[in-house]
Amino acid sequence: MSVLPDRSRPWMPTRRDALLGLTVAPLLWSAARPAWGELRIDITRGKVEPMPIAIVPFSGAGEQAKFGSDISSVVSADLERSGLFRPLDPKSFIQSAEQIRLQPRFEDWKMINAQALVHGSVETQADGRLKVEFRLWDVIAGQQMTGLAYFTIPNNWRRVAHIIADAIYKRITGEDGYFDTRVVYIAESGPQNRRVKRLAIMDQDGANHRFLTDGRVLVLTPRFSPTAQEITYLSYFRDQPRVYLFNIDTGQQEVVGDFPGMTFAPRFSPDGKRVIMSLSDTGNSQIYTLDLRTRSVKRLTNHASINTSPCYSPDGNAICFNSDRSGGQQLYTMDAEGGGVKRISFGQGRYATPVWSPRGDLLAFTRLNAGSFSIGVMRPDGSGERILTESFLVEGPTWAPNGRVLMYFRQQPSDDQGRGGQVKLFSIDLTGFNEREIITPVDGSDPAWSPLIP
């Protein structure tokens, strides 16, 4: 009886079992082993919502109190506009500014759901300059995240506010800020058939607006130099479109290069020493670079097709552009010497105005498909295309210097009487959320974002 079970069990399978056991058991064991040590929970979901931040009006004695509240309101507005922060209503604050200076009572701030706390002070120095100091606290961890002090002339208080907002943004998100920047754009006014287009500049938040040109000549596609307060743009010289340089500080303008045909679609190289642009004299256009110091010109494309809208990668080693060499208008990349041309966009419709993100990970572009325009991003190899915004007419994306936010313009359709057709500037977060209109005194198009002001 006792033997039977043994015999009934064929040895072949048992050996296989043994083998199986031998191979599988260690696997199971090793898989189970690390888990014995500790429970491990994967959090793969979360949410995206603005971080609640308490910005206490900066304290100051007498006249400085005004500066204090002005600065903190600019900081607050900057952070709010980024879409990543939700400044809390100062009325809800429990602890007073004076008390915080001694020691923030984090329980009070947790109570109103603040996750970060900013407070600071403004003092006038003996030499008349302002000393603006602030601290950023992590309310939940109960730790100071950063604390900085700045000295500046009183007229400069707005810039200090932007710099403080940048410091807070950088400390919390890990990315550089973009608040201490300016935007040039084409200010448009007048009826649709006789538009006056002037070059204008303003702070990123719309403040300090001024016109740079008087509108007698048409100006188009301004682009900021990544290194200096200089703009390159397209204007008309003897009825020929030509690329110009404009020095913001001096107001000086000059034509770039002396070419037989028309030049357009200019952009600076990342080091600011060259301008890359299109030159057209025979019907199709080719891409050229011009060294601003030596004025030497170099041709990069040589193809019987239209090649235009060139842009540099932030490291200067690659160039993106669009071309119709494959039939439709698509995006291409090539190395800085013009070799290794590679098509990267393959979607329906036409792609135009590629711009490389300053952080290098994405290209923004305009796409025209089925009668409507959209602004999207894709990786430099063409993968991961995403459409961020879509409309009757959206065009001309430009990156904030941290590569996180895009600005562009949107035009409303106009009827046959020429009504409508307003053009406005908008900004949008890279994630496709937080689309905001940039308020300008007149209509605006073709924005170009400056680098952080040095």
Place this chain on the structure above:
Amino acid sequence: MTRGATFSFLFHALVVLLAFFGLPLMAKPPEPMLEKPILVDIVTIATVTNLPPPAPKVEPKPEPPKVVEPPPKPEPPKPELPKPEPPKVVEAPPPPPPPPPPPPPKVVEPKPEPPKPEPIKPEPPKPVEVKPEPAPKVAELKPEPPKPEPPKVEPPKPEPPKPVAKVEPPKPAPPKPEPPKPQVKKDDTFDRLLKDLATKKPATPEPAEAKKPEPPKPQQQAALPPTPNQSPPPRPMTEGQLTLSELDAIRGQIAQCWNVPAGARDARNLVVEVQVDMNQDATVRHAQVVDQARMMTDPFFRAAAESAMRAVLNPRCNPLRLPREKFDTWKSFILNFNPKEML
């Protein structure tokens, strides 16, 4: 003829004898080895399959979940996961009321030194770093001496959720009446952190969204294998393990507190592990990012790590909805914040 028959007979006899004595002998040696691995495996598998049942059991609605039936086990986890959850949630509320409020997470009352450091010297025209060292340290050490403060801390916990209710309400409240729906809604908001108008339009959004709940499931299942193992065999018995629905409840709760760094550069690679030590009342006693070195050097990682820490320490997520009787299992664990699937 007879010789042939004899031969045949002898040969057959030999074969039979060989078979009778030889085979068992050959078979025997491996035998002792066989049973060990196989039996061990079966045992663990049993515990694995045991995992889900606790959930159905708790559940009032489903068909009379008879004792330990293998078939129901595999099924509930897949399609019915949401259901197991509600009971969990229902179960969770009770814990908070019985407030055994010993030490609140961290009461940073003491002030050995107001970090209000000496005002910055007006020497440099550039920014000056001011760092009050004491504060942080104090914060960490303090938890032990429970202060009279606790009462103050407690109230906010239940309340705060309301103000922020916009996103949340579905979570805590609805589960009781109709669990599945809140689930779907929640998924909607979490769905896509990066907007792509192109994909949204063509696809009929509703069904697509409705289906979203599916993906999470596989994901949970993927997480399944490890979980059973996680409840350490050395520990008493299956009771010590967290059930899938309990794990889901915690995941859901922390997800409500975690603000994902969605647009950051290489956000996909910003996976943060946080080592969490718990108090018996399911509040966090101590939490620390595992990769401290990277925290020092990589500002993006630091930002992501801090967002994870804020989720862990968020008053809204304290106490965590953990079954108190399984304290041994969760008194210390690792939270792995991984935004990959959302981006």
